[in-house]
Amino acid sequence: MSAPTTDRPAATAPDEAAKPLAPISWKAPTGYGVFSVLSLVLFGLLPDSGRESTFTISTSKDFFQIDPITVPSKSTAILLSLIALGLAVFSYVETKNRRKVGVWLPAIFGVCVVMAFLVWADAGKDSPIPLTGLLQGSLFLAIPLVFGALSGLLCERSGIINVAIEGQLLAGAFLAAVVASITSSAYAGLIAAPIAGALVGALLVLFSIKYVVNQIIVGVVLNVLVIGVTSYLFSTVLKNDAARYNSPPKLPTIDIPVLSQIPVIGPVLFRQTVLVYVMYVVVALLQIFIFRSRWGLRLRAVGEHPKAADTVGIKVNRTRMRSTILGSAVAGLGGAFFTVAAGLAFGKEMTGGKGFIALAAMILGRWNPVGALAAALLFGFSDNLQVVLGIVGTPIPSQIMLMTPYVVTIFAVAGLVGRVRPPASEGIPYVK
Template sequence: MSTMTAETVDTVDVRDRADIARQIKQIVVFAIVTVLLTWFALTIDDGHVLYTMGRRVTKEDPAQTLNGMPLVWISLVIAVVALVLAAVNRVPKGWLGMVVYLLVGAAFFAGFMIWMYADQEAGRDIVMQNPMPETIKLATPLILGALAGVMCERAGVINIAIEGQFLMGAFFASVASSMAYSAEMGLVGGILAGVAMSALLAVFAMRYLVNQVVLGVVLIALATGLTSFFLSQIPAEHKEYLNTPLVLPPIEIPFLSKIPVIGSSLFEQSLLVYLMYASVVLVTWLLFQTKWGLRVRSVGEHPKAADTVGIKVNRTRWQAVLLGGVFAGLGGAYFTVGSTGAFDNGASAGNGFIALAAVIMGRWHPVWASISALFFGLMWTLQAQLAFLDKIPGELLRASPYLATIIAVAGFVGRVRPPAADGEPYVKS
């Protein structure tokens, strides 16, 4: 007869407590969604809404009318089924469990949007627009910043300074584009600025062994001060040559842009967006399909073991940090040549911190971090689109992207594990 050791019993108890905690969290989340969807369904008088799946309403693509009430009730049924599954502890684990969460999230989103646009006053006729095009655009710098964070932290270097890299990239992208009369040269200027900031991060983190969290905060302050100073030194008569950049035009990809619903959203974007697509693929391939990527991950997990097999730890970290600077610089270029044009103080508006949150939510994986960044981009898009409706106070709407960031990160911190040597300098003995 086999006997269970005390260590085995403790392990079983820990697993049981973890399962109970997960079940309670599922019940709470699904119950809140169910209550809200029930309230949406019972408070809508007229569920007819106007919508368009295009980027905007045109004569060729006029607004359509949808009776949203059946969709709200279907969403409520999905939430109730998920709540019952959680109550009897039958929510699947793994990718099937993720599907359940995605279905509940989509159900809540559908019910919320119908509730927001329903019961409009006569004569207003505000059209529900397809949020995808603007979500992709607004998520572009967040994804590029998240990729920079993933590259650095997978190698064991904490990069809090993404916001500073954004600011420097935005400023020098504006200057380079203005001087060269080319939006594409603005991308080059942004990359050079991002790499320069990464070099500062690497020097102080790896050569002088400065605390990397404190260093990131200092670099953000440095970038904020420098860009403000440089901007103040541009004379008004020279603004045309130093801070009037060209903006990247949208490029339509033949055939792909004609795909229904998603075509214009994904394939009628600027060059910077297409570079973002390629960057996600490139970083994923580099980290998980190449020998160099294996070395990066090894120095981020166990640098001493990597050193014993001949891997140059600090050299590999330098390479990863500088490559991350390329993506952060491109992300910064979005705020000038990718969107608004001229640089202004605080152009990045805290997006670097949201990109850092996407890194944590995405479990330091380039694909999941990009999906997390898309979620935050969706929050920004909805904030802008729903501002014309009066069912939610404007102050709460303006704060919603930041609230979503806090809630999302709070739900993931403690359940994710960063690279084991993240933030730990390596000194060869």
């Protein structure tokens, strides 16, 4: 006879301890609010009324022509600034309610503030601002930043800090100029550029992995070394026989049939040199391989948990060597921009700190190829903006305009990055 059963309430699990909510970060709403108010005051309320601003969009090769757009300067700047202010309020509300906003908000906010600035800068000027040319030049000037950021991404994803991007860009520019001059072929220089970058990367691997020297110190020393070697060769070889060694031909602009004739999009994306098209391919391939392939999984595992990766049979240091040399070659390819892509002879320290801005683009892009591309385009736009506004005749002093790319870099990294986490084992040598 079975024992009688009684209905008993099921034992309830103890209530989980309430997790404390993370503190709200007001950095983004505050930044949006400050910049929108400054835009409203400086570009909308203070300037005199009665002036107009003109923007051109079409180029002579487009399928159809779009007439230049003329707008009243004061009212347009006020309207754009008010839209930006509305976005700042929206960001405040969403942050208060602990809801995340998409990338659309900073994108639209940036467009509104920049357009308000451009309207103010061109108010009453005889020369219109070529919007399509501004965007086209921005993409072109972003080339070394994109390749440099991708180089840093490949290295740091595997755990190696690559501060030597500046030297790799300079080495690539030097060898591209010399090879292109000797062979009278810009494409030969383009092929030689990544070889120079890989050689600098091999030195970085030698000292960082084999001899376990501090990676940041090695990177800084390599930058100084490349500057010294290229400056010496420039003074003793290139300068004495510039016609033979330092007269590189320029990469031709390649128009993609049909696509290059689409207004705005065509000239910007499909009327560029082959280096830009290579950049498209490299960004797409790295985005797929790093996050959607076995190779990328091993690369990220080595940068995050090298001990665990070693346990499952992944050769940690070998993976780091290969990724560092590959990343350095990518940076060297970006160095070809300064000579064969731009059609310029090699000059001392002609990279002008672009390697360090590329590092900032990598951080702003959160170690992601597409994010690094977007950040590099932002810096390229600020670089080209000071050129275009100098031609138009902006009231801003030229010294301030030359500071624009670096000021944008500081504000972007300090105000827009937020909390980002680099690979866990970045800069930590792996020794069994």
